[in-house]
Amino acid sequence: MSHVIVKASTVITVDAERPRAEAVAVDTETGVILAVGTLADCQGAAPDATVTDLGPSVLMPGFIDSHNHPGLSGLVTQAPAYWIAPYVGYPSFADVDALFRKANAEEPAGQPLLFNGLDRMLQGAPELDRVQLDAYFPDRAAIVFDNSGHEVYFNSGVIAALGWPNGTPPADPAGASFGRNEDGSSNGLAYESSAIAQVLTPMLPKIVSHPLHSCAQWYALMARHGVTATSDHSYSDDSKPIFEALASTSDCPIRVSLYHVSTESTCGEPFSSPIPDNMLRKQGIKLWADGAPWVGTIAISFPYLDTPTTRNAQIAPGATYETKMNYSRAELDATLSSYADKGFQFAFHVNGDVGLDIVLDAYERALALNNLTATDHRWRVEHLGACRGDQFERAANLGVVLSMGPYQLIYWGDLLDGEIFDSSIGAQWQRIGDAFRAGAVVAFHNDGMVSPPDVLLNIQTVITRRTPSGQLHGPEQIISLDDAIKAQTINAAHVLHRDHEIGSIEVGKLADFTVLSRDPYEVEASRLTADVSVEGTWVGGKPIDLDAFLEQVRATDPSEHHSAIADVGERIHRC
Template structure:
């Protein structure tokens, strides 16, 4: 028997239905796994010579899992010196944003680029920014602003020069990069979808973010401080391998990393073997984007946008239902794309918000599974966001063995608008229908989508249990989950969804000792006050308490070797 340590807590919530509660765990220090779980006396009997660390009144749980994230964009857009201007992080009105614009315009040297993230046209009730309006705010600085949805970006004339465009003329449109244009063919100052985002970010990074790897370490630290011990990257490209692998190899790295490679990445069909690091970094699937966002009218939804003042000023297509017109791929193209990357050991994950598009994705999945002999297998293909499915679509997904990662931040921050202002209440009130998804057998998980919303697991859980928006209004109460079901979304379900349930997600003998210490038992807390009550006291990875200061020192020591790779990793890719 190797070296062991014992962690004792006021309560251990295991998320293991066969042993839901305990008071201590034994950690095998050599393997980082749990050797025993039970009472303190049982753990001492198993390892009589092991030292005991008494955590006092703390409550231990399995570390939370962020099922869907974008760590690299989040690192450079949500950490300084970029400016995060979302309403829920300190900019509740357009006037607040304009004050920041004015200060930065005066303080920033002429010609120096400025990068903003999180502009929310719906909540701020503003028209779409464009090249002309941004030229008025910033005549002397290249400016790039990311929409809160992650599916649109806004920029001024000086930015087009930074992009390298001749006469401010954008390249031809593709399914993953579309551009607004003036009558003369030059840019209108708006871009849409992922490749547009990556191109613009790649152009701005060198002049804005001194050390992208340091920012990435800071994002990992933010995840850890909020209780996460594992994260899924739903936008990996092969040029990011070196820096992501280096982070995973650093002593004290606080999170495990599961990657889903984009299908447009030129290196997507190459093997990815991380060897001895596979416990910390591994590829588990591929990612496809099928539609955009409901907040800018690019989600494939079946109902029309209401003709409201808020909808009109935000430039969504009032009176019309986008339907399949906004899909990035036709059904045949989608099926062909799946066929290029299908693998019995890897997942397919598809971004799809709207119910009309969900039908197309489910049809494609069903045909692809049958064509490749995977029907009825443990494939765990994924639906990302899954914002507006019907109860029947949830049941169909479950029958096909498909899982969904849902977005509580949508119903939390925009629920008041979706319910009756932007859409009919019968449609908008059930936004993010957790109960239908859970009952349908899709084993839903929760996420914050990287740079779209702060990674706050307790706020996600609170919304799922109460169905309360940020204003306190309740929308679709019949779609609420129990606290235990909501906790599963960030623990056992998320581990299963990433095909890591044999390693993480619950506190069980043989699994990795990835743990989070909390200030109190969440089952004793008013569900409406979970976010304000629950505190993270620390996390453990493989039984070792995470030292974020030490981790960041390690990051800074190697950052100079990998910063350029991160910059290159967000440049456009030409097939």
């Protein structure tokens, strides 16, 4: 047998029985932890082991992102696509404007282009249309994704490539729509997943030359932030070859749990794969209730304000109530009834307080009808930006777990508080303190292409409630560093039904580690991201070599995976 002992300045175990240790012994053949304790303890358990001494570095469980979109995110944010979100280098529309002009001048003639992350609120960007994009890209097809994932903008080159007769889009699909001029022709806008799919589906294979490598770049980005496990909340059958190919590489840095979109008829079917279950598994079914706060499509009982920010984003003032629900309660009940006996988790996208009331009503009914009340079902709700403490208490009483998004506070917090909503609502956005006080199991996520997978920034923000500008919002919602770390480790593992194998450093669990430069408990809360950095990750007792991983993927034949992205647009289901 092959054993290794990993020694560090300290080991943060996230195990209540032994919160700190000096070393960890690992069976490198199985990737399982053999011992945790002093160096002498570990040498006693594995006397033949070699010792890897990390010196002053700190070892802790691998970070877990409970809700992501690693497949889709790689395709639409990594080269050759352009990621133009305000927090990755394009803070204003002037920056986006300059990039549009540069890309059009430098890219090969006729090459279609894809941009992701235009944000009308944060960048002050206009709602681009066909005419505006034609001015930037007169001789090529160009698609621009809104940062919310709920809208795309495209030019005449795309319309021509799609072959729409007289430039007229097809009939609006259920729950989605195309923008139209007075004569019925396309104005270069598509709203919501089904319409977006009809624009993106034929175009993406012409844009992404090596789909597997694009996805691998997102895996690597997550690993650089210390993430060793995540989920894909836009999984459909056509993406299976990509996930299997990535998981089969010798240095794959990420374990993935798949959540199958409910719009695909096979979502309730069993999953089989030659890939080990601990690297790739189908865990649940993804549904969605409402939309995104940034485009005015969440179901809320309180009003959007009438401000320059909301007017520029073309959001009407006032409350939306049930008008922004994507499906009726009857439709939600029917979907839950169809799949509740399949043994999968449900995961519901919901941001608004009205939306969460409806989802919890539907969950309570389905749990009772299927004799699942008071069982360990761990049905999920996602995002929850506008939701309340009393709702979290109800979720906890139903056994529903919470996957929350600190990124909403990080990047939009300054606008939420007084510009988008009244301060009584906006300052409290992402009521994480209330969620913990409610006794719910709370995990954190970054939601794939919507925000970078910056776990340390998540933690710093929730323990200070300060945005990158330094502004304080809702100090009542501050949580402890202990709780913040749990939300990115053991709680996230619980939400993924994986707390028996990952999420803490304990004997018998998989040896997934994040290596930090310093102990986060020994730095000022407001300086966590400045003073602590991720130095690397281990998966299954093996230090991950990201260069080797990317090179192995780059060497594969890209043609093998073009079919897997031929209808990737179908997977854009309310990220």
